[in-house]
Amino acid sequence: MADQLLSVDDALARVLSGAARLGAETAPLAQARGRTLANDLVARRTQPPVAVSAMDGYALRGADLSPGARLKLVGESAAGHGYDAPLQPGEAIRIFTGAPVPEGADAILLQEDALVADGAVGVKEGATAGRHIRAAGLDFSEGAVALAAGTRLGVAELALAAAMNHAVLPVARRPRVAIIASGDELVPPGAEPGPAQIIACNSYGVAAIAEEAGAEIVDLGIFRDDLADLERGIGLAREARADVLVTLGGASVGDRDLLRPALERQGMTLDFWKIAMRPGKPLISGRLGAAHILGLPGNPVASIVCALLFLKPLLRALQGDPRAAADETEGALAGAALPANKGRRDYMRARLATDADGRLVATPQPLQDSSLLTELAQSQALLIREAGAPPAPAGAPCRILRLR
Numbered sequence: 001m002a003d004q005l006l007s008v009d010d011a012l013a014r015v016l017s018g019a020a021r022l023g024a025e026t027a028p029l030a031q032a033r034g035r036t037l038a039n040d041l042v043a044r045r046t047q048p049p050v051a052v053s054a055m056d057g058y059a060l061r062g063a064d065l066s067p068g069a070r071l072k073l074v075g076e077s078a079a080g081h082g083y084d085a086p087l088q089p090g091e092a093i094r095i096f097t098g099a100p101v102p103e104g105a106d107a108i109l110l111q112e113d114a115l116v117a118d119g120a121v122g123v124k125e126g127a128t129a130g131r132h133i134r135a136a137g138l139d140f141s142e143g144a145v146a147l148a149a150g151t152r153l154g155v156a157e158l159a160l161a162a163a164m165n166h167a168v169l170p171v172a173r174r175p176r177v178a179i180i181a182s183g184d185e186l187v188p189p190g191a192e193p194g195p196a197q198i199i200a201c202n203s204y205g206v207a208a209i210a211e212e213a214g215a216e217i218v219d220l221g222i223f224r225d226d227l228a229d230l231e232r233g234i235g236l237a238r239e240a241r242a243d244v245l246v247t248l249g250g251a252s253v254g255d256r257d258l259l260r261p262a263l264e265r266q267g268m269t270l271d272f273w274k275i276a277m278r279p280g281k282p283l284i285s286g287r288l289g290a291a292h293i294l295g296l297p298g299n300p301v302a303s304i305v306c307a308l309l310f311l312k313p314l315l316r317a318l319q320g321d322p323r324a325a326a327d328e329t330e331g332a333l334a335g336a337a338l339p340a341n342k343g344r345r346d347y348m349r350a351r352l353a354t355d356a357d358g359r360l361v362a363t364p365q366p367l368q369d370s371s372l373l374t375e376l377a378q379s380q381a382l383l384i385r386e387a388g389a390p391p392a393p394a395g396a397p398c399r400i401l402r403l404r
């Protein structure tokens with residue numbers, strides 16, 4: 001019965017409980033995008049290394065700035081080429097953005113506010129010198145941990161790692177995900193399907209989620225609804241040394257739903273089968289040697305929603321990413337009245353919009369059948385309905401998980 005099914009939260013906790021970080025390796029900066037740091041990254045230098053100007057203009061002593069003052073122009077400091085002598089009272093130097101500020105100078109006069117003639121810098125009417133100076137170490141100082149182990153390397157992180165003078169980064173090994181599709185009705189995209197055949201599409205959605213989460217994909221193809229063929233596929237995943245084996249379809253209770261028996265015959269220890277979730281009830285979780293097994297339901301939307309909720313956090317955890325447990329849902333308002341929910345937490349495909357007051361509104365799609373990819377493609381979020389939730393009127397607060 002539905003009330004005996006494992007909750008989504010308990011199921012996720014169980015999937016993650018055995019997910020230790022895989023080994024570490026190194027990656028050059030240019031190949032590190034999307035990877036996860038295996039160790040804390042310590043700054044190898046201080047940035048900026050000395051005090052530098054934030055503007056193009058003139059470096060001077062703030063105390064010299066009286067109205068109509070004229071300062072003697074004694075030299076220049078450009079980025080990479082400083083002015084070595086200390087600045088004396090009554091002196092100014094030409095300075096450019098990023099150039100070292102000489103000892104004695106404590107203010108920058110913008111060049112737009114300066115009048116330069118006959119070797120002297122005059123201060124325009126109404127102009128004031130700002131500090132416009134970036135102190136040494138303003139960004140980071142040598143020895144500081146600026147990026148913690150478990151950080152996913154995106155745009156800012158890669159630039160920061162480079163600025164800290166790391167050409168090669170310690171990263172978690174990418175989890176290898178083998179994917180097996182099952183079903184006599186399936187043919188690959190591009191093939192000529194027979195009258196009762198359909199195109200195997202789930203592997204593409206699931207592989208995209210896994211790749212986005214940092215995994216390497218080994219798509220083993222389509223296997224028949226036949227124990228021997230499925231066991232052959234599981235053997236191929238073993239040979240591929242998969243860290244995670246994802247199976248698609250054949251997870252439910254029909255006579256041809258053979259994946260669980262095939263996995264068990266190959267040595268899988270079942271952790272759980274069936275959870276209180278819609279779509280995604282017949283989810284299988286287990287271990288086969290060191291490999292994590294996730295058996296996703298065949299309905300296309302169920303396979304994608306289960307991959308987002310279970311495979312993605314599992315892959316993050318295998319790379320030491322602490323966001324694995326983070327709650328990424330957010331609040332919104334229901335765009336339509338919501339019916340009472342039964343015993344499974346429901347992830348309803350929904351469109352997002354903002355109302356006249358700028359509030360986020362999530363409206364469930366009219367059809368929620370878990371085979372409907374067009375509805376999924378037109379949705380921006382999943383609207384989450386807790387198991388046993390009472391009916392809610394339009395405008396009621398709700399939780400959503402963004403799809404993109």
Ligand SMILES: Nc1nc2c(c(=O)[nH]1)N[C@H]1C(S)=C(S)[C@@H](COP(=O)(O)OP(=O)(O)OC[C@H]3O[C@@H](n4cnc5c(N)ncnc54)[C@H](O)[C@@H]3O)O[C@H]1N2
Pocket residue numbers: 181182183185186198199200201202203248249250251252253254257279280281282296297298299300302370
């Ligand atoms: N009597 C019951 N029947 C069903 C139950 C139940 O509890 N009792 N659960 C339903 C739920 S919920 C789901 S979800 C499905 C999932 O079943 P399976 O995991 O066994 O999936 P299949 O039967 O193999 O396929 C379901 C559906 O999806 C299509 N499919 C399968 N693989 C792919 C693929 N790689 N690409 C595209 N489409 C795929 C398949 O052709 C079927 O149409 O079971 C319910 N039944």
Ligand code: MOO
Pocket residue numbers: 277278279280281282297299302370
């Ligand atoms: O997982 Mo099934 O899609 O709940 O219908």
